Amino acid sequence: MLRKRVIVCLDVRDGKTTKGIKFSENVDIGDPVEMAETYYREGVDELVFYDITASAERRGIMLDVVRRVAERIFVPFAVGGGIASVDDMRAVLLAGAEKVSVNSQAVRNPDIISTGAMRFGAQCIVLAMDVKADPRVPSGYRVVIDGGRVETELDARDWARRAVELGAGEIVVNSIDTDGVKNGYEITLTRMISEAVGVPVVASGGAGVPEHLREVLVDGKADAALVASMVHFGEYSIPTIKQYLQTHGVSVRASAAPF
Amino acid sequence: MRIGIVDYDAGNLTSVETALRRIGADFFTTADPDAIFEADRVVFPGVGEARAAMEVLNARGLSEALRRYADSGRLILGICVGAQVILDASDERDVSCLALIPGRARRFPVSELKVPQIGWNGVEHDNQALFAGVPSGGEFYFVHSYYPAPAETRDTIGWTEYGVRFASAFRRDNVYAVQFHPEKSGPYGLRVLTNFITMKEQ
Numbered sequence: 001m002l003r004k005r006v007i008v009c010l011d012v013r014d015g016k017t018t019k020g021i022k023f024s025e026n027v028d029i030g031d032p033v034e035m036a037e038t039y040y041r042e043g044v045d046e047l048v049f050y051d052i053t054a055s056a057e058r059r060g061i062m063l064d065v066v067r068r069v070a071e072r073i074f075v076p077f078a079v080g081g082g083i084a085s086v087d088d089m090r091a092v093l094l095a096g097a098e099k100v101s102v103n104s105q106a107v108r109n110p111d112i113i114s115t116g117a118m119r120f121g122a123q124c125i126v127l128a129m130d131v132k133a134d135p136r137v138p139s140g141y142r143v144v145i146d147g148g149r150v151e152t153e154l155d156a157r158d159w160a161r162r163a164v165e166l167g168a169g170e171i172v173v174n175s176i177d178t179d180g181v182k183n184g185y186e187i188t189l190t191r192m193i194s195e196a197v198g199v200p201v202v203a204s205g206g207a208g209v210p211e212h213l214r215e216v217l218v219d220g221k222a223d224a225a226l227v228a229s230m231v232h233f234g235e236y237s238i239p240t241i242k243q244y245l246q247t248h249g250v251s252v253r254a255s256a257a258p259f
Numbered sequence: 260m261r262i263g264i265v266d267y268d269a270g271n272l273t274s275v276e277t278a279l280r281r282i283g284a285d286f287f288t289t290a291d292p293d294a295i296f297e298a299d300r301v302v303f304p305g306v307g308e309a310r311a312a313m314e315v316l317n318a319r320g321l322s323e324a325l326r327r328y329a330d331s332g333r334l335i336l337g338i339c340v341g342a343q344v345i346l347d348a349s350d351e352r353d354v355s356c357l358a359l360i361p362g363r364a365r366r367f368p369v370s371e372l373k374v375p376q377i378g379w380n381g382v383e384h385d386n387q388a389l390f391a392g393v394p395s396g397g398e399f400y401f402v403h404s405y406y407p408a409p410a411e412t413r414d415t416i417g418w419t420e421y422g423v424r425f426a427s428a429f430r431r432d433n434v435y436a437v438q439f440h441p442e443k444s445g446p447y448g449l450r451v452l453t454n455f456i457t458m459k460e461q
Contacts, residue, residue, distance in 0.1 A: 001420055002372075003379040003398060040445070045379055070277055076400060076443050096273045098443065121307045123375055123402045170377060200377050223378065253379040253398040259446035259453075 003253045004217045005045040005224035006241055007202060008231055010035060012081075013052045015061040019232055020180065026052075029232055033068045039231070040073040042238035043255030047073065048101065048172075048226065051081030052147075063095050070096020078126050084109075089116050093124060101126040101172065104145035107152055107159075110166055117167025127168035128204075131156045131189060132176045141189050148176040156189065157196050164197045171197060172226065174204035182208025182229065190220035202226055210236065210244035217250050260456055262286035263298025265325070265341075267305070267315045275304045275338070278442035282453045292324035300333060300456060301325075304442075305340030309349035309364060309405065312340050313356055322357055329359050334433050336455050342429075342436035343407055351405050360431045362409035372422045375404040382427050382439065384417040388458040389428065389435060393447045399427070399439035400448070407438055433460065 010017045012032050020026035036047055049069070051062040059082060066079055079092045080101025089100045100120075106113050106127055116125045132151075134142035141156035160171050173193050175186035185206045194201040200223035203216040213225040230236045242252045262279060266272055266288050279286045279302070287298070295301055303325065305312050316322040329335055337345045343364035344356040350366045367374045379398040384390045406425040409415055417428025417437070427438045435455065441448035 001380065002376060002401075003381075005378050043445075070273065071281075074278055074281070074443060074449055075445050076440075094273060096277060098274070123306070123377065169375065198373055199375075200373055223373070256397065256446040259392075259449045 001251055003045070003251050004222075004245065005202075006213065006238060006245075006252065007046040007048055007224050007226045008039045008044050008238070009048045009050065009204070009226045009228045011050050011052050011228070012062060012065060014058055015065055017232070018052065019229060032065050033072065035232075036069045036077070037072045039238060040075060041258055043242065043253065044075065044238050045253055046075055046224070047077040049077065049079050049081075050101070051079065053082070063091055066092060066095040066097055080126070080128055083112075085112070086115050086119055089120060089124075093120060099124050099126050099170070101128045103128040103130065106163065107143065107145050107154065110162070113163055113166040113168050117169070122167045122169035125168050126170045126172060127160070127163040128172040128174060129156060129159060129163075130174050130176050131186075133186075133189075139192060141192070144176060157192060160193045160197050164199050168199065170200045170202065172202040172204050175206060178206030179204070180229070181206060184208065184212040185216035185220060185222075185225070187215055187220040190216050190222050194221040194223070200224065210241045213241060214245055214248050214250055217245070260285065261297065261299050262456055263295045263301045264288040265295060265301060265303045265321065266290040267312065267319065267321055272304060274440075274442045275302060278449060278452055279456075282449055282456070284452075284456050290319065290321075292320040295321075295324055295328055296331075298333075301328060301335045302338065302455070303335060303341040304338040305344070306402070307340055309340055309343050309351040309356065310354040312344055313354050316344070316357070325357055326359065329434050332433050332460070334455070334460065335359070335435065337434075337436040338442070339403060339438060339440055342438050343405055345434060345436045346407060346409065349405060359434045360409055360414055360429060360436070361411060362407065362414070362429075364405040365408045366405055367422055370422045375402055376421045377402050379444075380419050380421060380427075380439075382417045382419050384428065387416045387430070388461065389416065389430070389451060389454050391454050391458070392450045397447045399437075399441065399444040401427070401439050403438060407436065
């Protein structure tokens with residue numbers, strides 16, 4: 001049986017892991033390579049790095065981080081943030097990432113999904129979407145971009161379906177409303193997207209305690225759950241989260257002794 | 260022990276190279292059909308599509324080289340699409356493959372399960388040398404829409420359940436194949452790669 005995945009998310013700015021609440025008040029919290037290695041040893045199933053470096057000139061720093069991560073962890077990881085072309089995708093994949101994640105750029109230019117999927121395979125292309133509850137659109141959820149600052153015309157469910165048609169192999173659904181506030185994932189949203197598409201759905205935004213992961217993996221029908229603050233600040237570790245899930249009926253990967 | 264990695268544009272070899280470096284393997288990567296004969300053992304990775312993979316392998320003379328390499332009795336390890344094309348054929352656009360082991364790669368049947376299978380799944384195995392140090396049922400990382408179906412039950416050495424119970428690892432004589440990605444499967448994956456380069460021929 002396929003296991004549910006626990007994914008750790010690291011926001012990286014100028015080569016440092018950073019953490020903000022609702023996309024503001026960012027503070028540096030450590031070295032992404034060292035943090036990645038710690039999570040790997042603890043048995044994380046996958047990692048995702050979002051490059052939130054503001055200036056394009058400093059993007060090379062991120063590729064260096066990706067290369068160093070690839071040398072030290074042997075589970076899949078994705079890289080997102082500032083991926084605007086197939087060349088950007090290629091650079092990240094050649095540096096050792098398994099997947100690339102596109103968000104705002106894919107809204108502006110959906111062709112990047114199809115071109116990327118054709119060139120590298122759908123399994124490499126992750127569509128991340130930031131979503132806000134909004135009764136004015138049919139599904140009740142609207143896609144927002146640029147870190148939640150800009151509303152789009154896109155309905156979240158339609159956009160997820162469209163992205164999969166274009167070739168996205170996985171969808172990350174991040175709720176702007178719950179992100180960073182640790183009151184739990186947006187279950188209704190996650191479940192709706194998961195039922196709408198035939199590819200894996202990763203829930204993001206709102207994890208505060210292990211029960212939140214159980215809820216979204218079971219009730220929200222997510223295939224994977226993304227965590228950040230709850231592990232970055234040492235409140236919970238990957239083994240304690242997984243142990244909770246396993247004892248509450250969610251099948252997860254057992255940790256293996258380092259080799 | 261020198262390992263040759265076959266490069267045929269079928270995706271990214273970086274992660275296989277990095278994993279082999281981590282376990283201290285002496286390896287080289289080549290797209291040259293003659294150069295693979297300099298290797299004591301061959302790792303044959305692949306992501307993407309079986310037909311595209313076979314077109315490149317045929318065009319570059321690598322199909323013939325891999326068949327001859329297999330005949331030489333030295334060990335080969337196919338990974339993911341590299342495992343699928345070791346069989347006779349694939350349902351993926353109905354392509355003929357290397358035919359090193361009888362069988363074909365089949366599409367997962369339509370069901371509620373998502374395709375591709377992406378993520379960690381258990382591999383039950385019968386304790387062959389390739390899995391030394393890995394408990395039966397230990398998890399490995401999978402990404403695939405087609406699964407290997409060797410014609411002979413006795414060729415299967417690892418089983419995984421995803422709607423169907425399929426051969427996630429199979430072997431005939433010196434030819435080994437794993438559907439999962441050992442290079443991305445954490446400690447167990449590194450263990451399998453280490454076993455492949457250190458195990459005795461049997």
